[in-house]
Structures are given as C-alpha cells and as structure tokens.
Amino acid sequence: MKFLTKEDFFNSFKNQNYVEQLKQIPQKFNAVHNEETKTSEITIYGVIGTSWWNDSFSAADIDEALKAAGDNDIIINLNSPGGDAFDGISIFNRLKRHNGKITIHVDGWACSAASIIAMAADELIMELGSMFMIHEASNVIWGTKTDMRKEADVLEALEEGIINIYMTKTNLSREDVRAKVDAETWFSANKAVEYGFADKANGVDSNNENKPQNAVLTVEDKRGILNELQGILKPNNQNEEPSEPQPQKVTAKRKGFFF
Template structure:
C-alpha cells in the first residue's frame, strides 16, 4: 500500500469522531521475554506498517520478537489505529504459526489492520472502554482509469482475505461481516464479545460474577421449594382416608382416576 502519514491515513475513516484520540496514541513496540515463566509480553501501540515518518513497526519486527520468544506463550498489549493492511495480515499469519499460546489484550483501540492482528489471538480480551473497528480496504491511487480499476480489483480481493480472517472468530454470517466492513463498524468491548471477536471482557469484578451466581442459585432454590410444596400437597392427598362407601354404591370414577394419575 502507498506510504502515508498517520494523519492522511486517519482521514480515510468515515467516522472522524475519534481521530484526535487515535492521533495521540504514542508509538511503541516493546518486547519483554521472561525465561522463568516462559512468557513474552509484546506491546503494540501506534501505526502498523509503512509511514513517511517512520513512526511504525513492521512484520519483520514481530518475526524477530517471536523468534527470540521461541516457544513462549505470547501476551500482546494492543492499542493501534491500524495501518498497512498487508502488514497486518503478515503479522496475523506469523502469530498463528507460533507454537505458544497467543493472548491479546485490547488496551484501547484495535482499528483497521490492528483488528486483523487481534484475530490471531487464542484468547482475546477487550479492556473496559476499549473499541474495535473494521472497514473497507483503501489506498491512495493516482493514474488512469484503467489503473484505478485494477486497484479496485486488488482491494476487492484484499477485502475477501480480511473477511476470511474475521470469520475465524465471528459467530454471524459472512454477508453480515461484509456489510459491517462496508459500513465501517465500530464495536464497543461488549459488542465485540457479542459478535464473537472477543472471548472475554477485562475488568469484570468478582463481586458481579458472584452476584450472577447467587441469582442463579436462588432461582434453582425457588424451583426446588415449589417442587417440595407440590410433593407435600400430593402426599397429604394420598394419605387422607377415603370416604366410606355404602354397600352397593359405585365409586366416583372421576375422583378415582384423578388420584390414580398422581400416584
């Protein structure tokens, strides 16, 4: 894709509401290997791929980090407006081939190419207030109509490949994902979880989880209490002496059948 500044890249977003926040993300690519725990922490903040200002990192950086990590489990801390789509795809595939478990934590933003990288996670956690964005592939083109049509065809094929990646996690149809890509869709942490992109939300307190468990137990207890009361009524009915029947008198067939049914 054509090199461009971060500002020019962000101008391509249909929704310009968050541009300043995305502009202000500090550029950082950091790797910390822990031989004792056999884990490697990788921080990915800022632009992914090519930039006129060289304020980005590449798939080569990720490849080197993973080679140094050997078979370590990987924890990625992600906060990025995105960047070069092909670079994001290369990083995704490199992470998918890694031997260790890959866990991604979206600290703030996972937009555009960063959302593609996030899909490489064996487990993906959305932080409180974090967001994810998917959109159409784009490029800056200068040239003839023939060259522009060729570029449009390339973007179509690129998008199909990106949708393939999203579908590895999505729990909705491919057509729905394509519609969300075309519309440029921004997902809150909760929405990312609902559509299947995320596996869990970070920051959910143990108290909230316990309250949900208590509520479930209470409901079960209520059901059991109702069942016990019904059994008591039935037992009482069964133990009551049958009314005496005069010789020659016929039993009430309806009452007899009712009692027989509940026995």
C-alpha cells in the same frame, strides 16, 4: 500512482469522532522475555507498517520478537489505530504459526489493521472501555480509469482475504461481516464479545453478576420503610397518643433506600 499518507489514512475513516484520540496513541514496540515463566510480553502501540511511515513498526519486528521468544506463550498489549493492511495480515499469520498460546489484550483501540492482528489471539481480551473497529481497505491513487479499475480489484481481493481472517473468530455470517466492513463498524468491548471477535471483556460481566443488583422488597419490607418514614415526619407532640402502630423494626432483608 499515489500511495496513502498518514493523514490520508486518518481522513479515510468515515467516523471522524475518534481521529484526534487515535493520533495521540504513543508509538511503542518492545518485547520482554521471561524464561522462568516461559512467557513473552510484547507491546504493540501506535501505527502499523514501516512501509508507510518511519515512526511505525512492521511484521519484521514481530518476527524477530517471536524468534527470540522461542516456544514461550505470548502476551500482547495492543493499542493501535491500524496502518498497513498487508503488515497486519503478515503479523496475523506469523502469530498463528507460533507454538505457544497467544493472548492479546486490547488496551485501548484495535482498529483497521490492528483488528486483523487481534484475530490471531487464542484468547482476545477487551479491556474496560476499549474499542474494536473494522472497515473497508483504502488507498489514494491518481491515473487513468484503467489504473483505478485495477486498484479497485486489488482492494476487493484484499478485503475478501481480511474477511476470511475475521471469519476465523466471529459468529456472524460472511454477509453480515461484509456489511459491517462496508459500513465501518465500531464495537464496544461487549459487542466485540457478543459477535465473537473477542473472547472476554475484562471488568464487564455479560451475565450482570458483577453489577449491583436492585434489592427486591417484600410487602413487609415496604411496610417497615413506610412506618419509619411516618415516625420521622410525624410532628413531635408529647400529649398526642399514637393512632398508628409504632414503627416496626426493619427486617434484615432490606438492602437500603433506592431512589
């Protein structure tokens, strides 16, 4: 049996549009503990799972960081294309057992196994422009038809467990989650919040309260703007008596010109 390589992993994505960007995510793992504020900040960037590649990190690294954190609240900065599914599941379960509050910020990407880790958050915050992706479990094998059938059974069982994890946060039905996993679905920050995977999208107000609002102009406002324009466009003739009323002062309700 041949197991997945790093290149196999990226090639398994149905949507290849983001692969080159995902490959460029720097590998970084560190933990900083602050006993004064009783918080521990953990950075998880890059590929997950040392069982695959030497330059990645594993559930064991998270376990050591959480032991050092004690009962501190945990803040995780996450940016990962994913990696080993079982390491992702192990990290999810280890975080869920932690006594302190778990806040996870998706700084860029939470794909594949990283999306599993994200589900451990008591508060999952999608940062501006970040994305969240779920897809089918995969592996590369060679062997007999019996080997392939056994591997398919393992992948199906693995996916059922992963869907169980997604169901701890999402407001979608299990059938909908299964369909999105099968299709490989990429969620914007807004969509991740809409479907309940995330709790908040930073920099985006779902009620549009922070977005510029077009001013609603009254008839009086419009008449004032028209009179201003007529005064600007009218030829300068000193001998001509104005046949129209002089331009009115614009009321304070006018917010500006809109094109």
